[in-house]
Structure formats: structure tokens, C-alpha cells
Amino acid sequence: MSMTSHMSTLKKYEEHLMDAYNNFPxxxxxxxxxxxxxxxxxxxxxxxxxxxxxKEIVTAGASKDNAGPLRRVVISKRKQTAVERRVGRELLREHKLLKMVTVNKAEQPCALNTNAPCGECIDCMVYGYAVGGGGAQKSRVMTDDAYSIGPASQVTGRRTFNATFDNGTMRNPLTGAASTSINEDEYVLPETHFLDIETLKDVTAGELQYVIGNILRSSRYGAMSSRLGRVRNTLAAIIFSDTEIFSNLELTQHVYDSLKGSDKELAFPLSDYTIKEALKEATNTLIKRVVGRLPVIVRDAVLEQIIDETISLYRSESDLLALLQEIDQGYTKQSK
Incomplete structure (x- = not known):
């Protein structure tokens, strides 16, 4: 199976994508x-x-019946894309597609938060970079804070923890002194749902496939992610347009209205199927107010084909490498 066959469904929408990277919007x-x-x-x-x-206090829903304030848990925009960006960079590093940078006359690989991005790799060109006096690339992945559908009081809990010594107790086996290391953490409960829209601007089919892969392959978010923070990302829709669509908050409020209905409070936990149906209804309502050409919505069976092709692409190391090399070479051609 060739690289193209892995992306046959996505390539049907090439009229909404860039043929190649371009410096101009x-x-x-x-x-x-x-x-x-x-x-x-x-x-x-x-x-x-x-x-x-x-957490943030926002309006609960979009309807007049849910116009009161509601405190929701928030995943900040940086906490989302930072994880996905690192997942993508692992892939680029594995295939030796992160460029070398000269810093103080010594070469080092392109790395995050070192003030020495290469400005040439797929990560830099898609997610952006900036270095004093050395150029910049504005991120073409635009994000916003993601909000929990349900209220913070419903989707959070508290847990007390302590740091024990080698003997498994709170007393130092050498001195017999009691440990004072007792703390409490507030956490988000399992099966809590957040809605998020990642908006890509002026990307090629290959770059879009790269970002989709990063989202679907990311699985650990938040603090203490080596022990907590397991998250499953589900791609619910792809929307092609000539402008930004509605916001995360608008979408969350409309979904909240649909799920709550006439009930006194929202159910917890919510089923994935129920959320997808409410999300579809909310998207159909909000898309009507977008000022621009009629957006093209991809979901259901066609979206499943794109996801299946993404899985198939990542199963084939040679085809995945060919795609990454094709994206990478596109930046070189533009710079000449």
C-alpha cells in the first residue's frame, strides 16, 4: 500500500488545503x-x-433556562498542544528529521524551550517558533482553553496523600521522627469530558495528517502525568472553512443545553454516544451563524475512514517516513 492510499479520503478535500507550504496567509x-x-x-x-x-466561572449554557453562572474545569490551551507537540517531535527525532542548530559554536538538535529552535523542521513550521533576532514562524495550530461539560463540583474530587519512608510507614527508620509530608490534591474524576477545537490555518494534506496523528497518539495530559493524566482523544468532526468557526465555550454551552434538557442537573458520567449526538446537534446549530462560505463538515462514516487510514499509515514505517520527508522537503522548496 502506498503513502497516497493511506490518505485517499483526506486528499478528496485538497481544494480546501494548500498544495504546498507558503509564507503568505x-x-x-x-x-x-x-x-x-x-x-x-x-x-x-x-x-x-x-x-x-x-477553573473558570462562565455561563452554564446558551439557552435562557441555563443562563446562570457555572464553574467549569479548564485545560489551558498550552497544556493541550504542548503534549501533542512533544509526541510529534518524538516521531521526528526517531526518523532524524529534527535539524541541528549551532549555539555558541556548538551543534545541538532542535529542542523545545532552549531558545534555539531550528526553524526548519515540521514541528517548528506547523506549531511555530520564535528566537530573538533569528526569525519566527507563527503557529498554524490555533487553540483555546477547553472546558468541562459538567460543573467543577460534579467532576472533581480530593485525595490526601503522604510520602512514606523505606519501611512503608510515616516514621523515619533511622531517627524514628514522624514525617510531616501530608498533602491534598484536587483532581478531575475519570470519565470527565472536555470539548476542544484545534484550528489549523493554511496547512497541506500532509501537515493536517501529521497533526491528526499527534492528537490521536497523545494520551497523557496535566500534572504528574507519569502517574495520572490518562486521556483519550476522539476526533468527532473535521470542518473546512474560509474563517474561524465557533469557540470552545460556545460549543460546550450548546452541548450542555442538549444533554441537560429539562433535568435539574447534568448526569454524570456521560456516555460517549450521547455526547457525540449532542455535539452533532450543536455543530449544526452553530455553523449556521458562521460568516463565510458554507463550511464543509466531515464526520460519521467518512471521518471513520480518515481515522482508519491514519491507523494504517502509522502501521507502515516506510510510508510514514515517506510522508514526513515529503512535508519536510516542502519547506526547503519554499525557501529557495
């Missing part, structure tokens, strides 16, 4: 609607701050 938007579902206890906060979970 063309206003071609691809919105990926993603359902993020926690599958373990998860902590979304600013690491090292000592704060609790990130």
Missing part, C-alpha cells in the same frame, strides 16, 4: 473538533504554582 481553515475524555484521575493546573485545578 490564504485563509484556509481546518477545524478539528476533539472530545477529550479522562480515563484516570487527572490534574490540570499550572505546575509548580501550588494552586488547585484551573
Amino acid at each position: 490564504y485563509g484556509r481553515y481546518v477545524s478539528l473538533i476533539v472530545i477529550r475524555k479522562t480515563e484516570s484521575e487527572t490534574i490540570f493546573r499550572t505546575e509548580g504554582s501550588g494552586e488547585g485545578l484551573s
Whole structure:
């Protein structure tokens, strides 16, 4: 199976994508609607701050019946794409597609948060980079905070933990002194759903496939992700348009209205099927208010074909490498 056959469904929408990377904006938007579902206890906060979970008070729903305030848990935009970006960079590093950078007359590989991005690899060109006096590439992956569908009071819990010594107790086996290391963490409960839209601007079919792969392959988010933070991402729809569509918050509020209905409060946990149906209804309603050409929505059976082809592509190391090399070479051609 060739690389092209792995992307045959996605390539049917090439009129909405770029033929090749270009330095100038063309206003071609691809919105990926993603359902993020926690599958373990998860902590979304600013690491090292000592704060609790990130939360915001917003309007509960879009209808007049749900016009009151509601505190929701938030996954900040950076906490989402940072994970997916690292997953993609692992892939590029494996295939030796991260470029070398000269820093203080010494060569080092392109790396995040080192103030020395290469500015040439797929990661830099898709997710952006900036270096003082050395150029910049604005991210073509636009994100926003993702909100829990349900209220924070419903989807969070608290757990007390302690740090035991080698003997499994709270007393130092050498001195007999009691440990004072007792803390409490607030966490997001398993099976909590968040809605997110990642908007890609002026990307090629290959770049779109790369970002989709990063989203579907990412599985650990938030603080203490080596022990907590298991999240499953589900791609619910792809929308092609000539402008940005609705926001994460609007989408969450409309889905909340649909799921809550006339009930006193939202059910928990929510089923994946129920959320997908509510999401479809909310998308159909909100898309009517988008000012621009009629957006093209890809979902259901056609979207499943794209996901199946993505899985098939990643099964074939040679075809995946060919795709990455094709994307990478596209930047070189543009710079000449």
C-alpha cells in the first residue's frame, strides 16, 4: 500500500488545503473538533504554582433556562498542544528529521524551550517558533482553553496523600521522627469530558495528517502525568472553512443545553454516544451563524475512514517516513 492510499479520503478535500507550504496567509481553515475524555484521575493546573485545578466561572449554557453562572474545569490551551507537540517531535527525532542548530559554536538538535529552535523542521513550521533576532514562524495550530461539560463540583474530587519512608510507614527508620509530608490534591474524576477545537490555518494534506496523528497518539495530559493524566482523544468532526468557526465555550454551552434538557442537573458520567449526538446537534446549530462560505463538515462514516487510514499509515514505517520527508522537503522548496 502506498503513502497516497493511506490518505485517499483526506486528499478528496485538497481544494480546501494548500498544495504546498507558503509564507503568505490564504485563509484556509481546518477545524478539528476533539472530545477529550479522562480515563484516570487527572490534574490540570499550572505546575509548580501550588494552586488547585484551573477553573473558570462562565455561563452554564446558551439557552435562557441555563443562563446562570457555572464553574467549569479548564485545560489551558498550552497544556493541550504542548503534549501533542512533544509526541510529534518524538516521531521526528526517531526518523532524524529534527535539524541541528549551532549555539555558541556548538551543534545541538532542535529542542523545545532552549531558545534555539531550528526553524526548519515540521514541528517548528506547523506549531511555530520564535528566537530573538533569528526569525519566527507563527503557529498554524490555533487553540483555546477547553472546558468541562459538567460543573467543577460534579467532576472533581480530593485525595490526601503522604510520602512514606523505606519501611512503608510515616516514621523515619533511622531517627524514628514522624514525617510531616501530608498533602491534598484536587483532581478531575475519570470519565470527565472536555470539548476542544484545534484550528489549523493554511496547512497541506500532509501537515493536517501529521497533526491528526499527534492528537490521536497523545494520551497523557496535566500534572504528574507519569502517574495520572490518562486521556483519550476522539476526533468527532473535521470542518473546512474560509474563517474561524465557533469557540470552545460556545460549543460546550450548546452541548450542555442538549444533554441537560429539562433535568435539574447534568448526569454524570456521560456516555460517549450521547455526547457525540449532542455535539452533532450543536455543530449544526452553530455553523449556521458562521460568516463565510458554507463550511464543509466531515464526520460519521467518512471521518471513520480518515481515522482508519491514519491507523494504517502509522502501521507502515516506510510510508510514514515517506510522508514526513515529503512535508519536510516542502519547506526547503519554499525557501529557495
